[in-house]
Amino acid sequence: MDVEELKSLLPPVFNQICQEIRINDAIIEWVDIIFEQIGTASKCPPHAHTWFEFNYILSGQMVTWFGDEFVKVGEGEFFLIPPGTIHSHSYTRGNPHEGICFRWRIRCTSTEIEDVQGESFCKRLQQLHTWKSGSYRDNGSLHGMLEQFFHEALTGQSELALQLLLIHILEYLCLLQQSMKGQVSSFKTVRDPLVRKVEVYLEDFQSNRLNVGELAASLHMSYGHLSRQYKKLTGQTIVNRMNHIRLEKAKELMKLPSLRIAEIAEQAGFADLCYFSRAFKKQYGASPQNYRRQQAATSANVPQPLANGDSLP
Incomplete structure (x- = not known):
């Protein structure tokens, strides 16, 4: 053919x-x-x-x-x-x-x-x-x-x-x-073992600063080689993937009204609040403050379940 x-x-x-x-x-x-x-x-x-x-x-x-x-x-x-x-x-x-x-x-x-x-x-x-x-x-x-x-x-x-x-x-x-x-x-879904190992490491990583040397050493290869292989397989860099995971975590933390934006950034792994705000806006189209306000407004417009004894108008 x-x-x-x-x-x-x-x-x-x-x-x-x-x-x-x-x-x-x-x-x-x-x-x-x-x-x-x-x-x-x-x-x-x-x-x-x-x-x-x-x-x-x-x-x-x-x-x-x-x-x-x-x-x-x-x-x-x-x-x-x-x-x-x-x-x-x-x-x-x-x-x-x-x-x-x-x-x-x-x-x-x-x-x-x-x-x-x-x-x-x-x-x-x-x-x-x-x-x-x-x-x-x-x-x-x-x-x-x-x-x-x-x-x-x-x-x-x-x-x-x-x-x-x-x-x-x-x-x-x-x-x-x-x-x-x-x-x-x-x-079976085909997933590359190297990518799976990197994903597990990134998901579990809690520190503010990603130690790429430590990650590469745990996989018994140089960081340069690991970086090239990961980008070849996924089309993105390890750092970009790390940021994506952290931003997804921050988005979930936005649902907790008791947390301030600075606390959310810290818990998600961002040491610099300004950098976090820029990255969040680039990813989701709104600053963290505006995103939280939009989500609160959306939730307020969702009809609530009727209490016992209530009836629809």
Whole structure:
């Protein structure tokens, strides 16, 4: 499978396929079908979509964050991102990845229709909303389906035939999801051991000053080597990751009205209050004082549960 040839010949075909198709009580809108083009980008910042996104890595590797969860995705592995899931990507310099990406939306018709299995096809597809984030190793089945899809697209098969091949992939993902229930060990999230060790150290670190030499020594390597490896694997520096963890801790401490801002900064690990204020505003778009006021105002507008004997007006 020559990826460069596919990237040259198939985009016009993909554009023709991107339309709605109805199967029983499900309407699937194909939003996009693309070969990933990252160019010179080193990362894609946190974001979320209103569609499902399926990514299959054909060669190379990339790093994806699901919130604070880090996964490394390599050749023959894939991930699925349900609508609304916040995620970001980092790309490995010197080892760029090639991948195919499908994006789609699902909506149900007004009338539920049962298929031959006695189930609503739309409801079955909608279960992908609960897909567990992570990187999954393909056993060869998906690769075979993709090869068939590429071959049929190259040989001029109809748009309907190609859409049905994509529907077959969605059905396979639904079956995978069902098989994963109670069998999580069969589809482990791929996490690099080095990154996991650094994360544990940073999560447990309480001092104001990060001793990077001590961290590197505990992993039996020089700090320079550790720093390069960590950035290569995650797309960010150890210091930036440390600051992110501390800012998340500070945000949680904001919920405690008894703590002053200076106390929050100290407990989160920031020795300099001015630096903390600047970093917090850059991360969350508001100074610590304004953020706390906004959260207090939001809480005040949330309806409170009725006491016994009370009634709604």
